[in-house]
Amino acid sequence: MTQDLLAATTAAVRVAGARMLARYSPEARQPGLTELLAGLHENDAAVVDVLRPALAEIRPEARWLDDEHGSGPLPAGEWWLVDPVGGNVNAVHGMPDWNIGVSLVRDGRPVLGVLFFPVLDEMFTACEGGGAYLDGERLRVSAKTSLDGALAGTGQAQPGHDAALFERIAASFAAMSEAALYVRISVPVSHQLAQVAAGRMDLHWQFDNVRSHTAGVLLVQEAGGTVTDLDGGPWDLAGQGYLAAAPGVHAAALKVLGA
Incomplete structure (x- = not known):
């Protein structure tokens, strides 16, 4: 069940990434704060338009949060925590380091996480107790000791x-x-x-x-x-x-x- 859930979530995130990638341009430059803020909002809205119905279909009992700056405890139950465009300020300035992030939290504990970097086409995934992967290859943290x-x-x-x-x-x-x-x-x-x-x-x-x-x-x-x-x-x-x-x-x- 977990792998099916992860596969469905990853597919939805990839579709959202394609939507955002079509909006992204390395030539983008912002003339001022007004235009910058408008670009941030439009990017977030484009991704949410894809992800919200897709994730609701995958896990209809899970509630939704896309407040990227939100903090503090959550009520019990399942929650989709979504950062529509992590590094959005980079994206609107034409820089490539931005991503789409989704996690599923159950009673305050993360059980699934997906981070997709569309410009690099890198998909990071993790399930509680199941390891972390980049494009299907198992990840391990650094072995450094100093x-x-x-x-x-x-x-x-x-x-x-x-x-x-x-x-x-x-x-x-x-x-x-x-x-x-x-x-x-x-x-x-x-x-x-x-x-x-x-x-x-x-x-x-x-x-x-x-x-x-x-x-x-x-x-x-x-x-x-x-x-x-x-x-x-x-x-x-x-x-x-x-x-x-x-x-x-x-x-x-x-x-x-x-x-």
């Missing part, structure tokens, strides 16, 4: 953070830059989480825990990564922040972030 060779990342998931959080982000970047080989700050967050799952990056941390990250978190977990809150406790959908890392660098990264 931060001095690690590729790390973070990102601003929500707009409008207060000054204190921006200062914390800046301080953590400085601290991790001293400890790791390279640190990037970029969006979409789900892109970085997929790279951690694939072993292309070694760790990613967030000071906010947005529900639209759930597919990426499940990918890392199912690829053998360690995902905890920033105190080292278990990751929770309603938590405040997290570290997703290869097991060999997780403890050292947690220490750096807590310094």
Whole structure:
């Protein structure tokens, strides 16, 4: 049943990706904020128009959320958590690093995740207890055991953070830059989480825990990564922040972030 559910979800996401890819142009340039915001809205709407009816047919009992910046606990039951265009701000500027993300959460626990990168034609999938895959090939996180060779990342998931959080982000970047080989700050967050799952990056941390990250978190977990809150406790959908890392660098990264 899980594999049938994953196959149907993946097919729906691929159709939505094709719809968005037809809208995307590497030549896109935004003259101002008004046009940029309109482009973001139109892209999201185009993907939702495909995914909402498709996912409702696949799992009619599951409720729907496409608030990409939403956080906090969910009522019991099943929920489709959808990020229509992760990295939408990149897409409207003609950059290729954007994706479509879907996860199915059951009683606060992710059981299925799909991230599709249409420009690269890369499909990342994960099911609880079933492993993580890229185009059908099993994923494993990095085997690194030292931060001095690690590729790390973070990102601003929500707009409008207060000054204190921006200062914390800046301080953590400085601290991790001293400890790791390279640190990037970029969006979409789900892109970085997929790279951690694939072993292309070694760790990613967030000071906010947005529900639209759930597919990426499940990918890392199912690829053998360690995902905890920033105190080292278990990751929770309603938590405040997290570290997703290869097991060999997780403890050292947690220490750096807590310094």
